[in-house]
Amino acid sequence: xxxxxxxxxxxxxxxxIVALLGRNGVGRSTTCKAxxxxxxxxxxxxxxxxxxxxxxxxxxxHLGLGYVPEDRQIFPTLTVRQNLELGLKRKGQFGRWTYxxxxxxxxxxxxxxxxEAGVLSGGEQQMLxxxxxxxxxxxxxxxxxxxxxxxxxxxxEVASLLVEVARRGIAILLVEQKLxxxxxxxxxxxxxxxxxxxxxxxxxxxxxxxxxxxxxxEV
Numbered sequence: 001x002x003x004x005x006x007x008x009x010x011x012x013x014x015x016x017i018v019a020l021l022g023r024n025g026v027g028r029s030t031t032c033k034a035x036x037x038x039x040x041x042x043x044x045x046x047x048x049x050x051x052x053x054x055x056x057x058x059x060x061x062h063l064g065l066g067y068v069p070e071d072r073q074i075f076p077t078l079t080v081r082q083n084l085e086l087g088l089k090r091k092g093q094f095g096r097w098t099y100x101x102x103x104x105x106x107x108x109x110x111x112x113x114x115x116e117a118g119v120l121s122g123g124e125q126q127m128l129x130x131x132x133x134x135x136x137x138x139x140x141x142x143x144x145x146x147x148x149x150x151x152x153x154x155x156x157e158v159a160s161l162l163v164e165v166a167r168r169g170i171a172i173l174l175v176e177q178k179l180x181x182x183x184x185x186x187x188x189x190x191x192x193x194x195x196x197x198x199x200x201x202x203x204x205x206x207x208x209x210x211x212x213x214x215x216x217x218e219v
Contacts, residue, residue: 008027008031008192008195008196008197009197010031010173010190010197012140012171012172012173013171014139014169014170014171015166015167015168015169015170015171016166016171016172016187016188017162017163017166017172017174017185017186017187018171018172018173018174018186018187018188018189018190019174019175019176019182019183019185019186019188019189019190020173020174020175020189020190020192021175021176021179021182021189021190021191021192021216021217022191022192022193022216022217023193023216023217024177026192026193026194026195027192027194027195027196028144028175028192029070029144029145029175030195031175031192032067032069032142032144032173032175035052035060035065035142035173036057036060036061036065036067036142037052037055037056037057037059037060038057041053047060047063047064047065047140048063048064048139050063052065061089061136061138062089064137064138064139064140065138065139065140065141065142066133066134066136066138066140066141066142067133067141067142067144068129068130068133068141068142068143068144068146069129069144070144070145070148070175072125072126072128072129073129074117074118074120074125074128074129074132075117076116076117076118077116077117077118078116078117079113079114079115079116079117080109080112080113080114080115080117080120080128081099081113081114082117083117083128083132084099084102084109084113084128084131084132084135085135086132087131087132087133087134087135087136088135088136089136089137094135094137095136095137096134096137096168096170097131097134097135097137099113101134102131102134102135105131105157105161105164106124106127106131106157108124108127109124109127109128109131112124122149122150123149123150123151123154126146126149126150126154126158127154127157127158130143130146130158130161134165138170139169139170139171140170140171140172140173141165141170141171141172141173142172142173142175143162143172143173143174143175144175145175145176145177146158146162146174146176147159147176147177147178147181148177155178155181159181159184159185162174162185163185174186179213179217182203183203183206183207184203186203187202188200188201188202188203189201189202189203189206191206191212191216191217192216193215193216198212198215198216199212199216
């Protein structure tokens with residue numbers, strides 16, 4: 001797909017959580033950015049029968065793809081509610097997710113909805129980023145390291161939300177460093193090494209292949 005990625009082949013179906021695993025620096029985040037048109041890609045990426053390589057990021061988003069970046073990218077001087085509103089593709093038009101859905105799932109966001117997002121804790125900003133993406137009602141959501149730096153309670157909340165997202169028929173490509181979470185949530189996994197896919201299978205398949213973990217996942 002690029003000089004960093006040397007032939008990456010992924011398949012994510014509706015209502016599925018598919019994990020993309022690997023050590024830091026192997027190209028997982030670059031893969032996410034390539035799918036969203038944030039870095040130049042070569043080859044073919046097919047979404048619902050349409051080729052998306054070469055499209056602008058906003059065009060890709062309007063086709064139904066959502067992206068939760070690793071660095072969160074909230075708007076710190078806007079309120080929590082304003083950040084959520086920016087996730088809507090059209091002002092005032094809601095899909096499967098509403099403000100109330102977000103506030104019910106994460107009460108802290110309800111309490112702070114009129115506060116500037118920049119004063120939120122790191123965990124609350126991660127919640128906000130995921131929720132803002134969902135407000136755009138994507139059919140496929142790419143989530144890059146959603147539990148990084150979060151307290152155990154928040155990790156559980158994020159994991160629970162991802163399960164609920166998939167239950168609503170939304171496909172999820174999950175980049176996750178915590179192997180236990182990835183194996184618990186995912187239907188299938190892909191392992192990256194040196195910019196290419198080195199393993200594809202179910203979580204059970206990976207557990208039955210300790211060499212995969214030793215060579216490509218363990219630090």
